[in-house]
Amino acid sequence: MELRELRYFVALAEELHFGKAAERLGISQPPLSRAIARLERRLGVTLLERTSRKVTLTGPGAVLLSEARTILGAVAAAERRTQQAAQRRPRLVLAVKSGTGGELLAELLDAYREEPGAATVDLLLCEGRQPQESVKNGEADVALLHLPFDSTVGLDTETLSTEGQVAVLPASHSLAGRSRVRAAEVAALAELPMARWPGPDGSYPEGPGAEVQNLTQLFQMVALGRTTVILPESAGTDLRRDLVAVPVLDAPPVTTVIGWPSQSRLRAVADLVRVATCL
Template structure:
């Protein structure tokens, strides 16, 4: 029994006319008649009563009809399932990233690889303004951003909060403590990125210092992780801040020490910027992975 025989049988059963069935199937009538006869011989029963004026289903044909429909329906469902799978395998998620995500990004990608292996993630690094613009224009599907609580024409979905940690010379007396109070750093110059590079971080740290009772003394600016850590570890005493998840990726250093702050700890909220009408099938695995990372 072949699937095409079932299709021919179903067409004749619905049209009750071999000629119209052939037209519907876009083949010649003798082929339809021939294949239906072969099906009847295989089943050992006549499926149609044929006269010169009419074609009707026999009792066997009526009994066979729902089974033929079920088989062809199963074939259609299987074909559609495979088409969906092919489409899923071709899903590419274009994700904007920024410096400092550290272990957060690695864990999100690991979770997505385990639970949504059909999604291929393309990472695009750019400054915050560029990331938001690319999401708005549809060049990126989503982008991580910190601090900005609103952006025109975009939805900012909160995903996690990162505490800041202090990095200071390993030979400084404060490095002997398990945690560091911001007020104890008042006399030491702060290395931080220029305000135009990351205004939210600069304002957050400056406000936290003021709340702790002092105006931070600004030292040389934060440049790269490598250069800044080297300068802190070997030069005159200075300090800086890292996102905690970023600090976890730093290589073990003998000249610098990473210490958490004593409460109140400065924290930064990270958001996922998406278009309001973004396709959920592409973003759902990413959002699920971000929620799993927030839960720890």
């Protein structure tokens, strides 16, 4: 398999539309169609089912999509790290979800900055996607992840902290004055259905709650009385005045971990992880 074929396949598997995939790749549709057909003949399997109305992934196609993302990520990471090796001061890319990390992230960056020979840390703020995917595809060297929400498959991790969860409600809501609530009470609020986040493929699960991609959108929709959400305590700090965070008594704890590729041998990553675990 050629890298070009894998790039073409990933674009089509993610877009599930030949026209959109071709536009994303900057090519016309015929070369894309020929490349996918050639790849299927070489592998001896059907990767995508095509009809006049839609394109869908087959089982083998889903396997190749996962493998191809890993391969292309490794190539991108190798290119970036090779280029960085020529720089006088190394650089690290740390992926975090927008609006998360809070004081822990600030403390980590401050402490690491004091390390002898510390690398320059560039933050990659992820919206509508998961930080672990940025590490796997080579965009980032390390990520702050939150269990049980984020996957750590293929990554090494160290635990940094554990916290409870809160329900974010309009300040005018009847539950806003409570010292604590239960998860079932929040889930039963017909007037405030739970917010919906996009999955890895960008699609949203079915439901009445508002579709959101980041905390700014989320808090705006909660303030308007359209949705609610249960989040880690740290994400509920410094809320706008028209919102209230109420502890959820029976919500499972959220554990923040720092994760990096299992095959990583970067000294800067090891130093950042060491500093993080000493906070």
